[in-house]
Amino acid sequence: MEKPVPRPNADSAPFWEGCAAHEFRFQRCNSCGKAQFYPRAICANCRGDDLDWEVSVGKGAVHSVTTVSRGPSVAFKEDGPYQVALVDMDEGFRFMANVRGGEAEIGTRVRVIYEKRGDQTIPQVEIGG
Amino acid sequence: MKKAAITGAYSTKVGDLEGATCMSLHTEAGLGALADAGLEVGDVDGLLCAYSFTEPHLMLASVFAEYIGMQPSHASAVSMGGVTACMLVMQAAALVEAGYCRHVLVVTGDNRLSGMRGNAVQALSEVGNQQYEQPYGMTIPAAYALVAQRYMSEFGVTSEQLAAIAVTMREHAALNPKAHMRTPITVDDVMNSRFIATPLHLLDCCLISDGGAAVVVSAADTAGDLKAPRIDVLGSGQGHTHEYIVAAPSLTDYGCKRSAADALGRAGLKPSDIDVVEIYDSFTITLLAELESMGFFERGEAGAAAAAGELKIGGKLPCNTHGGLLSYGHSGAAGGMYHVVEAVEQLRGAAKGRQVDGAELALVHGDGGILSAHCSIVLGRA
Ligand SMILES: [Zn+2]
Numbered sequence: 001m002e003k004p005v006p007r008p009n010a011d012s013a014p015f016w017e018g019c020a021a022h023e024f025r026f027q028r029c030n031s032c033g034k035a036q037f038y039p040r041a042i043c044a045n046c047r048g049d050d051l052d053w054e055v056s057v058g059k060g061a062v063h064s065v066t067t068v069s070r071g072p073s074v075a076f077k078e079d080g081p082y083q084v085a086l087v088d089m090d091e092g093f094r095f096m097a098n099v100r101g102g103e104a105e106i107g108t109r110v111r112v113i114y115e116k117r118g119d120q121t122i123p124q125v126e127i128g129g
Numbered sequence: 130m131k132k133a134a135i136t137g138a139y140s141t142k143v144g145d146l147e148g149a150t151c152m153s154l155h156t157e158a159g160l161g162a163l164a165d166a167g168l169e170v171g172d173v174d175g176l177l178c179a180y181s182f183t184e185p186h187l188m189l190a191s192v193f194a195e196y197i198g199m200q201p202s203h204a205s206a207v208s209m210g211g212v213t214a215c216m217l218v219m220q221a222a223a224l225v226e227a228g229y230c231r232h233v234l235v236v237t238g239d240n241r242l243s244g245m246r247g248n249a250v251q252a253l254s255e256v257g258n259q260q261y262e263q264p265y266g267m268t269i270p271a272a273y274a275l276v277a278q279r280y281m282s283e284f285g286v287t288s289e290q291l292a293a294i295a296v297t298m299r300e301h302a303a304l305n306p307k308a309h310m311r312t313p314i315t316v317d318d319v320m321n322s323r324f325i326a327t328p329l330h331l332l333d334c335c336l337i338s339d340g341g342a343a344v345v346v347s348a349a350d351t352a353g354d355l356k357a358p359r360i361d362v363l364g365s366g367q368g369h370t371h372e373y374i375v376a377a378p379s380l381t382d383y384g385c386k387r388s389a390a391d392a393l394g395r396a397g398l399k400p401s402d403i404d405v406v407e408i409y410d411s412f413t414i415t416l417l418a419e420l421e422s423m424g425f426f427e428r429g430e431a432g433a434a435a436a437a438g439e440l441k442i443g444g445k446l447p448c449n450t451h452g453g454l455l456s457y458g459h460s461g462a463a464g465g466m467y468h469v470v471e472a473v474e475q476l477r478g479a480a481k482g483r484q485v486d487g488a489e490l491a492l493v494h495g496d497g498g499i500l501s502a503h504c505s506i507v508l509g510r511a
Contacts, residue, residue: 006260038261064380066274067327068266072254076266084271086375096375098265106282122264
């Protein structure tokens with residue numbers, strides 16, 4: 001069984017197209033100014049529908065992280081223990097990624113990298129930045 | 130407004146029940162609760178069910194009603210993960226209070242152990258967000274581990290304190306002949322069990338069990354000829370903040386703060402009035418964080434309280450007196466219903482071998498998702 005490949009929809013297509021171009025796109029609300037991730041048709045903070053896509057510098061800090069010994073499927077078990085982190089990006093939104101290039105802890109600075117997954121490109125983070 | 134009361138409660142055996150099916154567990158639990166209330170199938174006008182992994186269906190209440198030959202005037206099925214049982218009890222009480230129903234049968238059950246044989250963890254991981262969580266190998270334990278790491282770093286909770294919670298649950302289960310896991314464990318056993326997702330060890334995680342449980346929620350004025358004391362639903366409340374952990378507004382503050390405040394407020398009570406609590410313990414961190422978020426302990430104090438034995442029967446706040454999801458059993462939506470049934474038994478004074486002396490008021494709490502959806506219910510002996 002392969003690792004899950006994200007299936008883009010109308011809300012997320014610009015984000016995943018960005019990943020394919022190694023560009024981390026997120027939404028910013030023109031009504032309230034809040035950065036939003038994951039992408040939606042409206043701003044979850046103020047319900048405004050005037051959202052712009054911005055490109056993240058790709059740097060952030062780990063909000064929380066765990067090392068997973070028992071993955072959800074054989075495809076992950078083959079990796080051995082892997083880290084799953086919630087990353088607070090400098091632009092003010094949060095996303096989930098695996099940590100590459102070492103072990104992160106809370107507060108560790110990380111930068112976004114990209115990995116091929118099936119016919120998609122998914123963002124990950126590596127230590128540093 | 131009419132008053133709602135729990136008039137019947139029943140739980141099946143839990144554990145590895147080879148040969149059980151989702152519907153057989155529903156049937157035993159449902160008919161058991163009716164018999165406990167002294168009611169017949171024909172007395173029931175409302176039927177509420179949850180969901181099943183082994184017999185998934187869009188309309189589980191209709192499936193079950195048909196299976197046992199019941200034709201209720203009101204039926205629905207709710208699918209909200211671990212909070213479902215409490216939510217169904219709240220909904221049943223609301224139906225009774227509003228005058229739509231006189232006797233609502235609330236049934237949960239699933240053969241999640243024998244019917245899935247090792248696939249339950251993988252199936253549960255699919256509740257993660259398909260685009261933003263599943264590609265990273267997020268599991269339910271991993272999501273709670275993210276909560277645990279953050280909670281521990283902010284409030285100084287230790288792994289030993291989390292382990293003390295698991296040990297307490299096992300001590301309670303050892304007093305309960307029905308519990309799935311009764312072999313005593315120590316803090317060292319928990320600490321030395323293998324990591325599932327740091328900082329959570331195997332013994333920080335709940336069980337996977339077959340089983341079922343049901344209650345009858347009735348209008349209090351119809352509850353005249355009961356064999357056991359009527360247990361009044363004094364107040365209930367919910368709180369919802371997110372679904373996916375990636376979008377949770379906080380890893381340390383949850384909807385249980387509101388659900389408990391609303392439930393206690395509607396009952397006209399405060400946390401210190403409660404004699405016994407039955408709180409969702411999918412992981413040790415779940416119970417610790419909820420105890421603090423709901424106001425039973427100050428931030429950073431529930432772990433020390435657990436280590437000092439305050440959550441034990443006979444302690445300051447007896448908690449999960451049946452053994453909880455960690456040691457009594459976890460059977461999908463029925464996992465949360467075991468907490469309800471145990472509260473009823475405690476308030477009836479019928480919890481043989483594990484009775485909390487003088488228990489008159491209980492708070493039951495369930496949560497679904499990753500601390501996403503919460504429901505609290507305050508019960509009292511009539
Ligand atoms: Zn906005």
